[in-house]
Amino acid sequence: MKVFILDRHSIYRCGLAASLRALDDMDAVDESASADEAWSNPALSEADVVVVDPDFEGGHEFIRNVRRRTGAHVVVCSATRAEEDVLAAVQSGAVGFLCKDTLDADTLAAGVRATATGSGVVPPELLGTLLRNVSRVSSEVLEPRGLSLSWLTAREKQVLRLVANGHPTREVARQLSYSERTIKNVMHDVVTKMNARSRSQAVAEAVRAGLI
Numbered sequence: 486m487k488v489f490i491l492d493r494h495s496i497y498r499c500g501l502a503a504s505l506r507a508l509d510d511m512d513a514v515d516e517s518a519s520a521d522e523a524w525s526n527p528a529l530s531e532a533d534v535v536v537v538d539p540d541f542e543g544g545h546e547f548i549r550n551v552r553r554r555t556g557a558h559v560v561v562c563s564a565t566r567a568e569e570d571v572l573a574a575v576q577s578g579a580v581g582f583l584c585k586d587t588l589d590a591d592t593l594a595a596g597v598r599a600t601a602t603g604s605g606v607v608p609p610e611l612l613g614t615l616l617r618n619v620s621r622v623s624s625e626v627l628e629p630r631g632l633s634l635s636w637l638t639a640r641e642k643q644v645l646r647l648v649a650n651g652h653p654t655r656e657v658a659r660q661l662s663y664s665e666r667t668i669k670n671v672m673h674d675v676v677t678k679m680n681a682r683s684r685s686q687a688v689a690e691a692v693r694a695g696l697i
Contacts, residue, residue, distance in 0.1 A: 486601055489532035490516040491523050492562070493541055497585070501536060501562070504590045505597065520547045532557045534601045538585075539563065539574065548577040560600040562588065571611055580683040581606040604673065607685040609651045637675065644671045649688045 488505055492498035498516050505514045515528035520543060523529050535557045539545050548559050560581030561574040574582050581600040583592065587608070596606040637645065640661075647657045654672075658665045672684045681687035 486510055486534065486598070487513045487528070487532045488515075488534045488536060488597060489523070489526075489529050489557070490514065490536045491518075491520065491547070492516070492536075492538040493518050494538070497538075501593065504593055507590075508594055510598070520544075523547075529557075530555050534597050535559045536562050536597065537579075539577070540565075545573050545577040548574070548579055552578040558600045558603055560596055560606070562593075566611060571607075575685070575689075580604075580686075582608070582611060584608055584611070603682055604676065604684060606683075609653045612648075612651050612685060612688070637678065641671055641675050641678075644668055645675055645688065645691060648672065648684065649691065 488511060490498055490501050490505075492501065495518065498518065502514050502516050505511050513528065513531075515526060515532070517523035517526055517529075520541070529535070529551070532555065535551050535555075537544070537548055537551075537559055539548060539561060540563065548561070551557055551559055558581075559577075559579045560583060561579045562583045562585060563570060563574070564585045566584050566586075571582055580603060581596055583596045583606065599606045643661060644657055647660060652660070654665050654668050657663075658668045661668070663671075672687075676682075676684055676687045679687045679690060681690060
């Protein structure tokens with residue numbers, strides 16, 4: 486997996502890079518301190534995942550351009566968890582959102598790996614924020630597709646409702662007496678059926694369409 490990091494704070498950027506380079510499944514980890522520097526680095530166009538702190542002028546436009554020009558999946562890693570910042574990240578095309586104040590090496594690794602598959606990641610405490618404001622998210626991101634719960638199995642409906650209520654994978658697995666791997670596989674199937682980019686988008690679309 487190839488990862489590119491854009492963060493204007495050098496100490497934090499170096500810390501992220503060091504954590505990722507220590508992982509066996511990371512083929513390359515490159516970094517930049519600015520958008521201009523990033524675009525001039527050939528590694529950006531080869532990245533599978535781009536980790537961005539959009540706390541700079543044009544930060545969210547950078548995310549949109551990364552999606553359009555490289556096709557890489559973007560995960561936002563931010564020091565703020567304000568509602569408008571979470572929504573702006575989703576609107577820009579990010580499929581994951583990580584909070585710097587609670588981030589550790591394991592969470593970073595899991596978030597980047599999930600983002601690489603398009604599954605994405607949103608901390609449970611932020612999922613409610615996204616859902617409460619789903620009607621404000623642009624139709625480009627959360628476009629109604631005539632969804633129907635009849636497309637989903639009984640187990641998929643159960644899992645989707647629990648995830649929508651903000652329960653993490655481990656808690657969903659405990660409540661339904663399944664393994665965490667099974668819950669992840671179920672959500673992957675749901676995301677695929679709903680033609681969504683991530684589980685958070687699948688949940689948001691289901692809520693918007695009145696399915697759950």
